[in-house]
Amino acid sequence: MTNTIALITGANKGIGLATARQLGGLGMTVLIGARDAERGRTAERELRDGGADARFVPLDVTDAESVAAVAKLVEAEYGRLDVLVNNAGIILADGARGLPSETTVATLRRLYETNVFGVVTVTNALLPLLRRAPAARIVNVSSEVGSIAVMTDPNGALFELTSVPYPSSKAALNMLTAMYAKELRDTAIKVNAANPGYCATDLNGNSGFRTAEQGAEVSVHLATLPTDGPSGLLWGFQMDAGGGYGVLPW
Ligand SMILES: NC(=O)c1ccc[n+]([C@@H]2O[C@H](COP(=O)([O-])OP(=O)(O)OC[C@H]3O[C@@H](n4cnc5c(N)ncnc54)[C@H](OP(=O)(O)O)[C@@H]3O)[C@@H](O)[C@H]2O)c1
Numbered sequence: 001m002t003n004t005i006a007l008i009t010g011a012n013k014g015i016g017l018a019t020a021r022q023l024g025g026l027g028m029t030v031l032i033g034a035r036d037a038e039r040g041r042t043a044e045r046e047l048r049d050g051g052a053d054a055r056f057v058p059l060d061v062t063d064a065e066s067v068a069a070v071a072k073l074v075e076a077e078y079g080r081l082d083v084l085v086n087n088a089g090i091i092l093a094d095g096a097r098g099l100p101s102e103t104t105v106a107t108l109r110r111l112y113e114t115n116v117f118g119v120v121t122v123t124n125a126l127l128p129l130l131r132r133a134p135a136a137r138i139v140n141v142s143s144e145v146g147s148i149a150v151m152t153d154p155n156g157a158l159f160e161l162t163s164v165p166y167p168s169s170k171a172a173l174n175m176l177t178a179m180y181a182k183e184l185r186d187t188a189i190k191v192n193a194a195n196p197g198y199c200a201t202d203l204n205g206n207s208g209f210r211t212a213e214q215g216a217e218v219s220v221h222l223a224t225l226p227t228d229g230p231s232g233l234l235w236g237f238q239m240d241a242g243g244g245y246g247v248l249p250w
Contacts, residue, residue, distance in 0.1 A: 003053070005078045005133075006223065007031040007070070009061055009122060010088025012039040014201035015141065017046075018216035019085055023223060024052025028083065033059035033070065035088075061088045061118030071125040080132035083223045086119045087141040091166045091203055098163030107165050115169035119176060135188040139222040140177045142193040142234060146170025149249035156240050174234055174250055181232030190231035194218045195248055197237025210237065218245065 006023045010016040012034035020030040024047055032047070032054055034040030040056035047054035057073060060066045074081050092111050119140060130136035144150045144158065145167040151158055161167070177193040184191060196215030200208040208215075218236035234248045 004028040004082045006083035008085040009033040012043040015212045015215040016087040018212040019219045022216050022220045029053045032056045035060035061122050062113045067121050067125045081126050081129040082133040083137050084126050085139045085219050090114045098165050100164045103164045111165050111169050116172045137223045138191040139219045140193045142173045143170040144195045146174045178232050190225050192222045193234040194222050195236030
């Protein structure tokens with residue numbers, strides 16, 4: 001075995017593209033999961049021009065057939081997967097503030113298809129290949145808005161946020177992370193959730209105060225944890241602790 005194989009979902013722009021760029025910069029072969037071929041190829045080209053061993057793979061995380069095709073390709077070409085970054089995610093405005101009383105089930109279903117069910121589909125399809133790697137890492141790109149402790153802290157910066165769709169999808173992702181970590185605790189695989197912090201990307205109309213590159217640092221840290229590193233944590237930007245990196249409460 002010579003190189004490290006990393007698959008990043010939703011890697012054609014934003015934090016995913018920055019994550020692929022940084023992992024590629026570390027010498028990993030980066031598989032650019034993107035649901036749109038043109039956007040995926042453009043990202044592949046950009047990363048290759050920058051010196052990375054990047055390869056576009058067609059991947060819509062809500063489409064089980066597309067996920068199965070990626071698993072088949074990775075098995076055939078590489079025989080294993082060392083790093084999986086479940087980065088693809090969406091936010092839906094729903095035309096309102098997302099208050100529980102205003103939230104529609106249709107919105108939740110659409111959001112969960114990508115942010116929650118997509119992660120399970122991708123992870124379970126790739127797990128046999130992650131098990132074949134000597135020390136695989138799974139990074140689920142979550143958010144502090146998925147932390148019930150952060151969202152209900154009356155002294156915290158997010159206490160005024162009373163939205164259900166996106167935060168509840170990330171809360172579900174946090175639980176998935178904790179349970180995958182528990183199931184895999186006797187293996188060499190580490191599973192953690194990343195909090196990139198509020199980064200300027202298309203997801204939020206580029207309103208974030210951090211850059212996509214800074215957000216990607218969090219995923220890269222968790223994707224490159226050493227053998228004695230942790231598993232089953234929500235780790236990343238700590239707004240309430242003054243902006244450093246560290247463990248956040250679930
Ligand atoms: N930006 C922030 O402040 C922030 C904070 C906390 C967490 N996050 C999380 O960070 C992750 C990346 O978000 P971002 O801010 O970089 O947003 P972004 O720029 O909108 O990028 C989202 C990426 O996900 C892809 N995607 C969406 N649905 C997909 C699907 N069904 N299959 C495959 N790919 C899909 C998008 O592809 P298309 O180009 O085809 O749409 C795009 O590549 C998300 O999980 C988000 O929830 C972001």
